[in-house]
Structures are given as structure tokens and as C-alpha cells.
Amino acid sequence: MGLKALDYESINENMKKVEYAVRGELYLRASQLQKEGKKIIFTNVGNPHALGQMPLTFPRQVIALCQAPFLLDDPNVGQLFPPDAIVRAKHYLSMIGGGLGAYSDSRGNPGVRKEVAEFIERRDGYPSDPELIYLTDGASKGVMQILNTIIRGEGDGILVPVPQYPLYSAAIALFGGSLVPYYLDESSNWGLDLNDLRQSVARARSQGIMVKAMVIINPGNPTGQCLSEANLREILNFCFQENLALLGDEVYQQNIYQDERPFISSKKVLMDMGPPISKELQLISFHTVSKGYWGECGQRGGYFEMTNIPPQTVDEIYKIASISLSPNVPAQVFMGLMVNPLKPGDVSYEQYHRESKGILDSLRRRARIMTDGFNSCKNVVCNFTEGAMYSFPQIQLPPKAIETAKRAGKEADVFYCLKLLEATGISTVPGSGFGQKEGVFHLRTTILPPEEEMPAIMASFKKFNDEFMEQYA
Numbered sequence: 001m002g003l004k005a006l007d008y009e010s011i012n013e014n015m016k017k018v019e020y021a022v023r024g025e026l027y028l029r030a031s032q033l034q035k036e037g038k039k040i041i042f043t044n045v046g047n048p049h050a051l052g053q054m055p056l057t058f059p060r061q062v063i064a065l066c067q068a069p070f071l072l073d074d075p076n077v078g079q080l081f082p083p084d085a086i087v088r089a090k091h092y093l094s095m096i097g098g099g100l101g102a103y104s105d106s107r108g109n110p111g112v113r114k115e116v117a118e119f120i121e122r123r124d125g126y127p128s129d130p131e132l133i134y135l136t137d138g139a140s141k142g143v144m145q146i147l148n149t150i151i152r153g154e155g156d157g158i159l160v161p162v163p164q165y166p167l168y169s170a171a172i173a174l175f176g177g178s179l180v181p182y183y184l185d186e187s188s189n190w191g192l193d194l195n196d197l198r199q200s201v202a203r204a205r206s207q208g209i210m211v212k213a214m215v216i217i218n219p220g221n222p223t224g225q226c227l228s229e230a231n232l233r234e235i236l237n238f239c240f241q242e243n244l245a246l247l248g249d250e251v252y253q254q255n256i257y258q259d260e261r262p263f264i265s266s267k268k269v270l271m272d273m274g275p276p277i278s279k280e281l282q283l284i285s286f287h288t289v290s291k292g293y294w295g296e297c298g299q300r301g302g303y304f305e306m307t308n309i310p311p312q313t314v315d316e317i318y319k320i321a322s323i324s325l326s327p328n329v330p331a332q333v334f335m336g337l338m339v340n341p342l343k344p345g346d347v348s349y350e351q352y353h354r355e356s357k358g359i360l361d362s363l364r365r366r367a368r369i370m371t372d373g374f375n376s377c378k379n380v381v382c383n384f385t386e387g388a389m390y391s392f393p394q395i396q397l398p399p400k401a402i403e404t405a406k407r408a409g410k411e412a413d414v415f416y417c418l419k420l421l422e423a424t425g426i427s428t429v430p431g432s433g434f435g436q437k438e439g440v441f442h443l444r445t446t447i448l449p450p451e452e453e454m455p456a457i458m459a460s461f462k463k464f465n466d467e468f469m470e471q472y473a
């Protein structure tokens with residue numbers, strides 16, 4: 001008898017090529033240790049609520065009312081919910097029609113898409129068309145939809161930063177395309193070197209790959225850098241010259257921990273540049289409710305905005321989205337609330353402002369504690385986390401450690417991270433999961449553990465690291 005359809009030997013080969021380190025060997029071992037009763041600090045995923053961050057009160061009040069609309073008819077509703085939450089819940093319920101239990105349009109609810117467009121207009125100072133905004137189940141689904149649209153086969157290349165968030169490498173592998181790496185320069189705070197970029201494109205073309213698009217992650221994951229306006233301009237010009245679409249992953253746009261370079265969107269820089277580029281360059285920008293001070297990862301809300309994409313392509317993307325019927329509807333309400341937040345004077349504004357500022361201020365302090373902590377360790381150097389949610393220190397492993405790892409059949413950074421996990425319970429992701437230059441090692445940790453626990457975590461890291469470095473000196 002021949003192979004069955006779902007026998008391992010006969011399944012989609014592209015699936016087997018996919019690697020996703022954020023939930024890889026380290027994570028599995030950490031879960032195992034946790035089951036055995038060890039206290040694990042899960043800093044492998046940017047999942048704020050899992051590490052104790054409290055949800056913002058106001059959006060949860062609104063969503064609670066949307067989920068249980070009969071509460072709105074309860075005479076006591078005003079004792080449990082503030083008036084602005086009640087008004088907002090009624091607003092979404094009337095906009096959504098069938099309530100949260102009904103499928104929406106496959107692009108998302110038109111009213112929420114209009115709120116997203118208004119947010120983009122306020123942010124960038126340029127018009128945004130709700131018809132070109134699609135709501136998605138987290139930014140991940142949007143990224144996958146777009147990569148699926150671009151990639152026809154192995155001959156299609158996507159420029160991806162290294163280090164990168166492995167959603168990109170994984171999705172490109174799954175769709176059977178070619179990842180074309182460009183390296184971020186650690187010594188210039190993970191800046192982007194245009195010459196290196198040009199060489200990457202030339203090399204790929206000489207191998208017969210048609211480079212079609214470039215991904216940027218701003219602020220960076222895992223690298224934490226914030227791109228300057230000048231840098232974005234260079235990138236856009238480069239894409240224009242090389243005829244590449246730009247995929248702007250801007251999910252960390254609220255997560256900024258320095259004041260010199262406030263977040264500026266690719267869309268705004270593109271529009272500022274004026275024609276012809278502003279009318280021609282194809283840009284897709286992604287956003288989510290999972291990050292920022294929301295951190296509502298489990299709700300799975302996201303959107304992408306399409307700029308200069310031909311209507312026929314927009315329709316094809318719609319058609320494919322329709323196969324999944326509808327993005328999460330509760331998440332669409334979260335997205336509406338995120339892009340259309342409370343204003344000064346609203347009854348719940350003060351609390352909302354206090355909560356969101358509290359989270360961002362604390363993240364800023366944690367970014368500092370973490371970077372300084374890493375830089376105080378032997379053989380560890382770390383760029384400051386300017387944005388996003390991660391630290392990505394370089395671990396300068398001694399040759400003896402690299403040798404020992406090799407004998408154990410492990411990448412050296414995996415070896416180090418496993419030892420760290422066993423000794424301290426700190427669960428990180430080895431740099432090899434994101435890509436790094438040959439012979440250079442890193443780990444990624446989130447800056448999300450509770451602030452009051454941070455000094456102890458860093459002290460325990462330092463103790464482990466410095467002993468490790470002694471041992472393998």
C-alpha cells in the first residue's frame with residue numbers, strides 16, 4: 001500500500017522547512033521544567049499579560065458590554081459601568097449589527113475600518129481610505145496574507161532583515177518563496193547599511209531570484225532600534241529604484257523608549273516625499289492590538305493598510321480573505337477602541353491615561369534596567385532597547401564553550417540558553433532563531449517581567465553568566 005495523505009513522508013514539504021524559534025527547543029524545555037515544578041520566567045514571547053500586565057480597564061468594560069448586551073438593559077448597568085463605556089458599547093453594537101457572534105465582512109467591519117482610517121489620517125496628516133484597510137486576526141495573519149499574495153514560487157525573493165522576527169522566514173518558507181537576507185549592523189545600533197542591501201539584491205538576482213519586496217520592522221524585533229526619518233527615506237528611495245514593494249511592520253509603534261526619534265510611519269514619509277514615488281511605490285503597513293500599552297495578544301486583532309496597490313489585486317486579497325469568512329469580531333472592537341481612544345474630558349479618560357502611561361513609563365524603565373544589567377555582565381554587550389519589547393544582547397562565548405556545544409550537537413547559543421534556563425528558570429530565545437552573523441551569538445529576552453522583579457532577574461542572570469564565562473574561559 002502506498003503512502004497515506006497525512007503520512008509524514010507525503011505532507012507538504014514546505015511545512016517541514018518552517019522553523020519558528022520563539023516556540024522552539026528552549027520553549028519546549030521550559031514548559032517541561034515548569035511541569036516538573038520549576039519556576040520559569042517566560043521571557044521568550046512578547047506576551048505582556050502573561051507576565052502580569054493588567055488590561056486597560058476601559059476597553060474591557062466596553063467589550064464586556066458588547067459580549068453581554070443584555071447588561072445594557074439592566075437597570076443597574078450604570079452602577080457597574082461608566083457612562084462612556086456604555087455609550088461606546090452601544091456605538092459598536094449598532095455598527096456591527098448582528099453583534100459579536102456574527103461573521104463580519106471578510107475585510108472587517110466597515111465602521112471599524114473607517115475608525116482605523118481616521119486614526120491613520122490623524123497620525124500621518126494624509127488621507128487614508130477605509131476600502132484599503134483590511135482587519136486581520138493579529139498582524140501575523142495580515143503578513144501571511146500579503147506574503148501569500150506576493151510569492152509565486154522559489155524564484156520570488158523577499159528581503160528580510162537579519163536578525164528578524166521569524167514570522168517572516170517561516171511564512172516565506174511555507175509559501176515556497178526565497179528569503180533574501182540583509183544584515184542590520186549591530187555596531188551602529190542595528191542600523192541598516194544601504195550598500196549591504198544593494199549587494200544582497202545583486203547577489204539574489206545573480207542567482208536568478210526576482211526580488212519583489214522588502215520587509216522592515218520598525219521599531220525592531222528582536223533588535224529594538226527605531227528608524228529615523230532620514231533612514232526611512234533612504235529605504236523608500238531604495239525600494240523605488242529597485243522596484244520593490246515595502247512591507248512596513250509597525251506593530252511596535254507605541255513602544256518607544258527614547259525621545260530623539262519619535263515613531264514616524266513609512267506611509268507618512270512616503271507621502272512627504274511626494275510624486276512620483278508617493279503615487280507609485282507599493283506599501284503595506286501592519287499594526288496590531290497585541291503590543292503597545294494594550295498588549296492584548298490573546299484577542300488577535302490587527303489590520304493592514306494598502307497604498308498604491310491596484311484595485312484588482314485588492315479584490316484578489318479580499319477574495320482570499322473571504323475563504324476564512326471573517327476576522328475575529330471581538331478583536332475588531334478592540335482595534336476600534338485602540339485607534340479611537342478616549343479624549344481628555346471623557347469620564348474614563350483620567351483612568352485610561354493613568355493606566356496607559358503607567359505601562360509605557362514602566363517599560364521605558366525596564367528597557368534601561370535590562371540593557372544596563374546585560375552590559376554589566378562579563379562578555380555581554382547590548383545595544384539600548386530604543387523601542388519594541390526586547391533586549392538582544394551579544395554573548396561573546398569563549399571557544400571552549402563553542403567546542404563543548406558542538407560536541408553536544410547544539411548551536412552554541414542554544415547551549416548557553418539551555419544552561420541559563422536550567423540554572424535560573426529564565427526562558428529566552430537563542431539568537432540563531434532570528435538569524436545573526438556567522439560566529440556571533442545572541443539571545444533575545446523580552447523586557448516584560450514585572451518591574452519589581454527585574455533587579456533580581458538581572459542579578460540571577462549575571463551570576464549565571466559570569467560563572468559560565470569563568471567555567472569556559
Ligand code: DCS
Nearest residue numbers: 045046138139140165221251288290302
Ligand atoms: N510583527 C512583529 C515584528 C512581531 O513581533 C509580532 C509578534 C507580530 C508581527 C505579530 O503579532 P500579532 O499577530 O499578535 O499581531 N511578536 C512575537 C514575538 O516576537 N514575541 O511574541 C510574539
